[in-house]
Amino acid sequence: MGEIRASEVVSAACDALVAGLDTPGLRTLAACTRAEADYDVHDLLPTALAELGLSFYPVASKVGQEAAARALARHMLAGELTPREFTLRIHQRYGHELPLTERLAELDDEYDILEYGDRTMDQVDAEVAAEARRLATRPTVPAHLTDTPS
Template sequence: MSPKESAADDLQDLAALWSIGEARAHDVVEVACAALVAGLDSPALRILAGYTRAEAENEVPDLLPAVLDELDLVYYPRDSEAGQEAVLRALAHQLPAGKLTPRELASRVHQLFGHQLPKAERLAELDDEYDIIEYGDRTLAELDAAVTAEARTLAHNRLDHGQPS
């Protein structure tokens, strides 16, 4: 994956996380700066990258849809199922990046979506298994491996920088 593609993926993931309140507006600005450095460019991206921390909170909601549109990325409306699935993929990407452990991923997904999002159901079930591990028939290593496998599947289900499937 090229630096530009990686930056586009990072921006897409953070935009999805931001859309459900899981990332701060100034985090979006920081990723926009990194995207410019990586070679992505658009008029709205340049404006977004120039916001201060204080401006970010008020300006990101209005500008982010334009940035994503100019870069051929997807803006997910707040609380849409497609947006929730994008957040699920974004969280799954954090496991191989070392930002989350398998247990943290399963717990976070379970907290966010419970058993309500079909594509997140397996991780929610695995989080339940972590809670009763001393009574279950799986070891911690087996649970971690199952979460890692599920995260890998979810992370690879992305098409064209997060376009809905």
């Protein structure tokens, strides 16, 4: 979702090998040097994830954007982001264009006008938290069902 560097993906692959996961693609990914990581991770990651039975969602796809939004929601719920930081990131990434996150973009706008309205920061924070819970618990739809041309 664009939140970590390619070298961190390589480190995670190494950690997975140490933890006992072992596939050819994971070994290839873990073998990347820091210099190679920026160039090779994007090509190697889908294979490594598939071998582990995990889904890879291209970042630019609708399903990838939705998966990234759900991941950010989980980060907020874990206390790694404030509600305001969460809505700002969602709004910056997707504007008002991604239906799944439209309400969050609207709530980001509400933060900007709090001093002129009748809502408080706590009220907007509570609504953001409710939206984050909705996103975090939303089932993931397989890519082949959502990105298929009609």
